[in-house]
Amino acid sequence: MNILIKQATVLLPDGTVKETDIAIEDDLIAKVGTIAPDWHIDREINATNKLVTPGLVNTHTHASMTLLRSYADDMQLMDWLQNKIWPIEAKMRKNDIYWGAMLAIAEMIKTGTTTFADMYADMEKVGEAVAETGIRAVLSRGLIGSAPNGNKALEENKELFQTYHNRADGRITVMFGPHAPYTCPPDYIKKVVKEAQSLGAEIHMHLSETIGEVENCVKEYQKSPIALMEELGLFDCGVLAAHCVHVSDEDILIMKKHDVRVAHNPGSNMKLASGIAPITKMLDAGICVGLGTDGASSNNNLDLLEELRLTTLLHKVNQYDPLAIPAAKGIQLATEYGAKAVGLPKVGKIEKGYKADLTLFDMSGTKWCPRHDIVSLLAYSANSSSVDTVLINGKIVLDKGILVTMDEERVMYEANRCAMNLLK
Template sequence: MNILIKNVLTVFPNGTAKKTNIAVKNDIIFAIGTIPETFTANTTIDGQGKLAVPGFVNAHTHVSMTLLRSYADDMKLMDWLENKIWPVEAKMKKDDIYWGAMLGITEMIKTGTTVFADMYGDMDKVAQAVEETGIRAVLSRGMIGAAPNGQAALQENCTLFENYNNSADGRITVMFGPHAPYTCPPDFLKQVIEKAQKYNAQIHIHLAETEGEVKECLEKYSKTPIAQMEKIGLLDCGVLAAHCVHLSDEDIAIMKKHNVRVAHNPGSNLKLASGIAPVKKLLEKGICVGLGTDGASSNNNLDMLEEINLTALIHKAATLDPLAVPAFKALQMGTYYGAKAVGLNDTGKIEPGMKADITLFSMQGTQWTPCYDAISLLVYSANASMVDTVIVNGKILLDKGLLTTIDEEKIIYEANKCAERLTGKTIKN
């Protein structure tokens, strides 16, 4: 299908915004500006009063955890995991994973996200949800090496790669997902490295999320989590590192050396009191920093525009520098940098030849008035309810606020059924 978006205010890779036309041919952005006369559109979108941005990239989440949204709030991380989250997750069946993923994908599409990187169990059901809905995803089987099912989980990740890498018209790619150094002993991580190298796959892992994690790693191995991962060779595989809150200058140098990409999760880190990552330092060192929401049980939503806004704000306060993360830089972190962080080089920018992953915001209303700077208004003033249209891989998934591939009412019904069975709680809505 060919799509023509006419006369739309568009954010360009150089940080400017100007009105133009965007032609989409099949799954690719074909032309911008003057459209060749040979191009014929099957669908024309009137871009007047709209802002076109690259689709948001959620660089780290656990999408099926939408089923645990508001189940366990205002707790310390390990208490939250060990006494609330992990016991419920142990009860999850494949249908729970599927409906949780469908719920999360619905939320992400409606809030402008076109790509997400996920780490969880029963990822074949998440892949099914991705195939059906049309979103783009980077999937990894979350593995706790110290658990009795550690070896089985590793084999499941291998099977996931074999069955789904580059599937769904190329919308699905697969990484390996060891949970973290404190749940995956070195011998297990070495097995993960061996498998990742066999499949030429990359690795998605939580690193340096809390002070306690760093302290425990130093006590066990006399090295920080980053240094320990370098020692065992994990950083040579190509790594998407979630969180990276507690880093030394030596850690940052190691990350730069090995081209470690970071998924910064400001909302989750704030809610769990994990701390504030040294994003300004990372950016100054040329390290790629994308943005993620983490799971909906620790955020509690999958709204990437909110993460972009938080990123632009909290690092100003943390560094006492109002220039620490300007609006356009925050937007880049939620789009192009996020795409690079999850290993995708063909999305995250609106320019010819890139994948047609585009989000249109309605600019109607008081929060867009007056419009001196559309990018600034998007980051500091707008909200995700203003998302009008979402295109992924050249297909319209949200049209004037209406989902085209998803029955939202059915998903909410099924997700509530799953949540009641898992927690024993009566769902009120």
């Protein structure tokens, strides 16, 4: 199918914008520029007054936790986990996982996200939701090595790989999901690495999120979590590392050496008071940093544009440097770098040969006025309510604000029902 996006304001890979057309053939961007008059058009999108950006990439979330949005807030981390989150998670069944993921996907598409990296249990239900809805996803089974079901979970991750990797028109990638160094003992990590390597899979893991876990790791292993994972061979797989808040200069060198890619989650790190990840240092060192929302129980939404804004603002004030993470860099982290971080080299740019994952923002509201600098308006002024149309893999999944592949009312009804049942 050929789609023409006509008279768009296009965000180019160099961070500038240009009024032009985008031609899409099947799942790919065929051309950015004036289209030959004889090119066959199946569907034309009038993009006058629309900014087209690469689809946003959410590099770290737990989609099904959206059922727990607003269930437990303003608490100390361990009180929150032990007394609220873990007990209710223990009650979640496959149906909850599915509707939680559907709610998450509805919200993500409506806020301009076209790819998300997920880690949770019963991931085949998330795979089902991804396959149905048309979104792109990188799925991993969360593995708690210290739990009684640690080996079973690892088996499930393998099955997930066999069932879903590269499926749904290639929209799904499967990674292995060892939860964190403090929940996965060294022997277990080695087993995960071996399984991942035998399948050629990459790894998605939480690393150095809180100061406490880093201190405990140093106490137990005389090494930082990053150094410990290096020693265990984890970084011989491609690794997407979530958080990396408390990393030393030595850790950054190790991460760079092994091309570890980082999912930065400013909203979650701020809300849980975990700390501020030194991402400008990482970026200066040449490490790839993408942005993530984390789960909706610690954020509390899946709106990547909010993370983009938080990233630009937080690092400026943290470093007393108003030039830290300028507008265009923030957008690059949310798109191109995010796609690289989750291991998708042909996603995240508006360029010939890239996947047609695109977000169209309607620039007609007051927040887009006056229009001195469109890149700055997106990063610092607009919000996700400007998201008008979204394409993923060359297919329209949001059309003028309406979800095409999902029944939004039903999703909210079922998700709410599941959420309320969990409280019983």
